[in-house]
Amino acid sequence: MTTEIAVDVDSINKPYWDGLKQGQLFYQACQCGHHWLPPSRHCPACLNENVTWQQASGEATVVSWVVYHVAYNPEFKDRLPYNVAIVRLREGPQLITNIEGDTQRLAVGETVRLKVDLGLEQPLARFSI
Amino acid sequence: MGAQMMRGKYVIAGIGNTAFGKLGLDTVTLNVMACKAALEDAGVDKVDVDALLLKTPTSAKEILYGQKVAQAMGMQPRWGGAWDQGGAANLTLINIAMMAIETGQCEIALVSYADNPRSGNRQVYGRPRGNDAAYGWFSTAAGYGMIHRAHVAQYQTDPRAFGEFAIAVRKHGAQNPNAQLQKAISMDDYLASAWVVDPLRRDDCCLVSDGAAAVVVMSAEKARQLQVREPVPILGIGGAQESYDVHLRPCLTTTQAARSAKLAFEMAGVKPADISVAQIYDCFTITGLMTLEDYGFCDKGGVYEFVRDGQIQHGGRLPVNTSGGLLSETGTPGLPLVLEAVRQVRGSANLQVPDVRYSLVSNQGGTMHTHATMILGA
DSSP: OOOOOOOOOTTHHHHHHHHHTTTOOOEOOOOOOOOESSSSSSSSSOOOOOOEEEOOSEEEEEEEEESSSSSGGGGGGGGGSEEEEEEETSOOOOOOOOOOOSSOOOOOOOOEEEEETTTTSSOOOEOOO | OOOGGGTEEEEEEEEEEEEOOOOOOOOOHHHHHHHHHHHHHTTOOOGOOOOEEOOOOSSSOOOOHHHHHHHHHTTSEEEEEEOOGGGGGGHHHHHHHHHHHHSSSOOOOEEEEEEOTTTTHHHHHOBBBBBGGGTTTTTTTHHHHHHHHHHHHHOOHHHHHHHHHHHHHHHHHHHHHOEEEEEEEEHHHHSSSOOOEEEEEGGBOOOOBEEEEEEEEEEEHHHHHHHSSOOOOEEEEEEEOSSSGGGGOOOOOOHHHHHHHHHHHHHOOHHHHGEEEEOOOOOOOOHHHHHHTTTTTTTTHHHHHHGGGTTTTSSSSOOTTOOIIIIOOOSSSSSSHHHHHHHHTTTTTTOOTTTTTTTEEEEEETTTTEEEEEEEOO
């Protein structure tokens, strides 16, 4: 599953995308106890700027998913049908991803594991069931 | 001052709309057409309008859009501008008009919305969602698909619940000569309808339409002074918003509709069981079903029992979207539902419900990001 959709890397989210190049998924954490993605300059809970990065265990649960039967972008035309899922990391943050493996078993609440797709110019945080 | 003091103090004095479908006209022109019709219906001269409040067109956002429409109308309203809140903006603008009149900032407000994604640009509905587009995360439909799936998973929602909603609305639209899509469907048709973004089928999704609608808002007292023919009192109005993107929400199966409706019902002093007819925002069938639940017409997860066997069809216990809603009349969000809610109180609806006492309308925007509720009454 390849894609040519370029991501917009900036000074705030660069550690996130650099981490994936090393096969690691990072999320942000604040001393107030909040954990989140996508990356931001301030903690969305307390607006503190003292934000740190933590590495995710890679364990997550499926919150929901959809299967595209139409391509809204030509890059995805040959991939139809493909899934996009929302997963919740064990540490709390939620993110958009794709689920690979035996997708017949896909279900809300199912446990999935991080499988960074390193075969791309910008690796992506995919998960496998 | 409590919201209850506003009950019945303001009215919808006039309504107007264009045809719906593929019109090949720009949004400014469409707004002028709807505004002209609404002013004629209210019997109000444009020079007496001192607020022109617009929802931004989804298909092409521009700066100073409200002023552009005012110029095309040949108006110099004291108040004006364009509000961006998705489909809830229509009711929010009526709410803002009431507040502005209450505080003496204006006397007569025109609220209008036009869009032309059918003949113009509809890319907004298939747009990439930031960096998540790399995963294939595109479109408005997919976000609603996530919510639809989560609802089915949590409540084992019967697929026929979605079908019942689509069948009722399409049946009503088929009887509306101004509806863009006049084609009724059966449960078999619904269940055989092609996937767009599974779990959403073609028949779960609203239309893409050109069109416009407008309303005139003023105080009941002003309407008496001007001898407005058919003013319809606003008994309750409320709004609420979620703000977070779908994938960041702690729970996908609760919406802000409950908070929005609570204020509107309290202001009007009525309960869900008192409502005679409802125009429920139906960009997707899941939106309609979850709004019915969150408004308290039935328990969470109990919507199939509420909608089954034609209970939300004309003649049923709560007729819903009697002009065809977004699934059948027009995908132009929000204001056409308000117009039908007004017609039901006036007794001039195409599929008129007998003895309408309370007529409810919901608006919502984004991917259930924003919500607004209004209750009109005889």
